[in-house]
Amino acid sequence: AQSVTQPDIHITVSEGASLELRCNYSYGATPYLFWYVQSPGQGLQLLLKYFSGDTLVQGIKGFEAEFKRSQSSFNLRKPSVHWSDAAEYFCAAGGATNKLIFGTGTLLAVQP
Amino acid sequence: DTAVSQTPKYLVTQMGNDKSIKCEQNLGHDTMYWYKQDSKKFLKIMFSYNNKELIINETVPNRFSPKSPDKAHLNLHINSLELGDSAVYFCASSQSLSKAGELFFGEGSRLTVL
Numbered sequence: 001a002q003s004v005t006q007p008d009i010h011i012t013v014s015e016g017a018s019l020e021l022r023c024n025y026s027y028g029a030t031p032y033l034f035w036y037v038q039s040p041g042q043g044l045q046l047l048l049k050y051f052s053g054d055t056l057v058q059g060i061k062g063f064e065a066e067f068k069r070s071q072s073s074f075n076l077r078k079p080s081v082h083w084s085d086a087a088e089y090f091c092a093a094g095g096a097t098n099k100l101i102f103g104t105g106t107l108l109a110v111q112p
Numbered sequence: 113d114t115a116v117s118q119t120p121k122y123l124v125t126q127m128g129n130d131k132s133i134k135c136e137q138n139l140g141h142d143t144m145y146w147y148k149q150d151s152k153k154f155l156k157i158m159f160s161y162n163n164k165e166l167i168i169n170e171t172v173p174n175r176f177s178p179k180s181p182d183k184a185h186l187n188l189h190i191n192s193l194e195l196g197d198s199a200v201y202f203c204a205s206s207q208s209l210s211k212a213g214e215l216f217f218g219e220g221s222r223l224t225v226l
Contacts, residue, residue, distance in 0.1 A: 032213050043116070043202055043217030044155075088153060094213040099168060102155040 002027050004093050006103035013081050014111045021076040021106050023091030031093040033074040034100070035065055038088045047089075050074060061085070086110045115139050118203045118218035125193055126226055132189045133221045135203030141216070143167075143209050144186040146178060147202040149220070155202070161186055162209050193225045 005024045013019050025031060032051050036044040048059025055067040065076045074091060091103040118135040125131055137144060145168075146158040160168040161180040175191045186203060200222045204215040 034213050036215075041219070043204075043219045044215070045217070046214055049213060090155065092213065099157050099160075099170075100213055100215070105153045105155075 002031075002093065002101050004091050004101050004103040006089075006091055006106050008106045009104070010107045010109070012109040012111060015083050016080050019076075019078045019081045019085070019108070021089050021091075021108070023074045023076065023103060024072050025074065025091075025093045026072065027093055027095065029095065030069065031095045033065075033067060034092040034094070035059065035063070035074075035076045036090045036092060036102075037061075038090065038105075040087070044090060047076070081108075081110055083110045083112065114218075116203055116205055116216050116218040118201075118221050121219065121221060123221060123223045124226065125224070127193055127195060129193050130189065130191045131193060131223070132187055133201055133203075133223075134185070134187045135218060136185050137203075137205040137216070138184065139205055139207075139216060141205040141207050142183055143206045143212065144180065144183070145204040145206070145215065146186065146188050147204060147217075149200040149202060151199070159186075159188075160212070167209065190223075193223075195225050198223055198225045 003026045034049045035047040038044045050057050050067045088105045090105045092100045094100040116137045143162045145160045149155045158172050159178045164180045177189045180186045200220040202220050203218040
């Protein structure tokens with residue numbers, strides 16, 4: 001069955017520290033991969049996407065993600081976290097069925 | 113100008129009632145969706161419409177009936193509400209079916225069934 005796993009439910013980092021949020025997928029073929037961010041009381045916003053080609057993709061707000069086929073992973077990274085990055089982050093996978101499958105989210109807290 | 117707007121933002125109602133949530137997008141997109149986010153933040157697609165045509169209908173009880181009067185609007189009507197329907201319902205749109213992963217979300221409608 002298709003699935004997206006985010007192993008970390010909750011992560012706390014200090015402001016200015018680097019960040020890596022993990023995402024693993026299980027899919028029949030290489031899916032399209034996405035990261036979304038949800039601030040409290042808001043809808044989700046697309047941070048970045050991977051379809052094919054360069055395995056390191058850049059997104060908005062200084063985020064990047066790396067696709068690793070051998071590990072079925074698409075981890076999100078940011079070199080220096082800002083307090084405004086505190087939010088819930090969702091990894092998602094999709095393909096020809098046009099249905100996005102979301103992970104269960106990772107809640108990021110940022111300490112001053 | 114809000115790209116995807118849904119109303120109401122909050123709904124509190126009794127079991128057995130019927131309620132509707134409305135959604136409008138002003139992005140000129142062809143495809144619209146309803147997603148349900150449960151109390152554990154798990155997000156799952158319910159329906160999608162492309163140019164007013166139903167494309168995806170997940171295993172959702174038939175108490176849930178979407179309606180798309182035009183491609184800018186997708187409403188969700190729920191009959192005979194149950195406690196388990198309590199959730200946040202998100203409307204979303206994408207430019208086309210082929211861009212189904214690049215979603216623009218509304219702010220959500222939090223439904224509480226008492």
